[in-house]
Amino acid sequence: MASDSQITDPVRGVSYPAQKLHALGNNAAWGGSGSRAVLFDLEQIFDAEADAIVEAPDVGHALQQRVVPVLEQHYRSFIADVPGGKPGATPSTYVLAAGYSDGKPFIVDIDPHGLIGHHEETGFQAVGSGSPMAQQAYALLAHFQMTKRSVDYGVVAALRVLDALDTSSPSVGGPMDICRITPDAARHFDKEEVTSVRDRVSRWIDLEQRAIDELFS
Template sequence: MTVVLALKCADGVVMASDSQITDPVRELSYPAQKLHPLGKTAAWGGSGSRAVLHDLEQVFGNEAEAIVEAPDVGRALQDRVLPLLEHHYATFIKDVPGGKPGATPSTYVLAAGYSNGQPFIVDIDPHGLIGHHEVTGFQAVGSGAPMAQQAHALLTHFRMAERSVDYGVVAALRVLDALDASSPSVGGPMDICRITAQSAQHLDEEAVAEVRRRVERWVELERRALDELFD
């Protein structure tokens, strides 16, 4: 199961993902990097066909600045994603003799960050359609996306859109940890990118560990408040 999510805050955007890849055809699970830089002020991640995502990594890596600086980031992403989707779908062999039947390869792409000083959260679905999520302030892709949406809904009363990006980083990790606890196919290490209009900072293991300590403190404060609810 894969989950890649983006969360908008008052002064920044957060992208986060797990690092567990599940191959249902070969019944294998293995770690993989799902978050990638997209220029200096954005990041992207995806779910689905690893072949498509590999090709996208090369394209986005070479054309990141052109994408982020485009007048319409969604169209710029679509222009690069669609040809690769069409190529891979056209060359997909549905029935391999002697092999296990596999699902038609589908790929979702999610990108978030700042373009020309404005925040964006954009996804491209397997049909090549563009989705803009700046107003809702949250989007997730991957087989774990419904669970991520539910976990985020349970945190809406904390009004992350009105808080700083540092709160968003903690909220994103809490959502991923909730999925990790409830689904064996979601697993760490967790990847987090803290994005402002000035830069995109991909957190290292030590920084993620510090964020997790803040998550634990948050949970403890909630537990204490609940203990005192009927006092």
């Protein structure tokens, strides 16, 4: 699981850095996009109830039960028509969590309406302002069949997608966060480890360039 560190505020027209990727117990991680106030409240809940969420019979329902009341509270307090405010400013928030529950992988999101999405079969999901481009980048890498490879390949692919978005989207920016998740543990990478993964991304690109150089030979 990976994320950038740039928060975009379309109402004020500014961007600023923030931590988006968080631990969810020992075997999972979560991130969110949207209202920072909503995500702050969820972070307190998830930190206190991580084990109950991950060990629940249905992780999606466990997340939904905690996310929806927070969304409802903020939506009730949302003032839609503010004099001088920009139209279309809503407190929409996505939550995405991935990890292992009872030894089985899960990739679950809760959308701004409180609906549950399961993405274990595709092995990929993206939320946030860059998500359409991330989905496109994933489709462009589909021929590498990442879901059939080890998690280390997934780590490299995730960083390659984020770096590509960093160069093409003003709403995406580093530093990049990575959490390598296995049934044994979810390990959050430090700056040096991210740099090491980026070296592998560069090697991957070099190998592709050599392959295409031989395409017509």
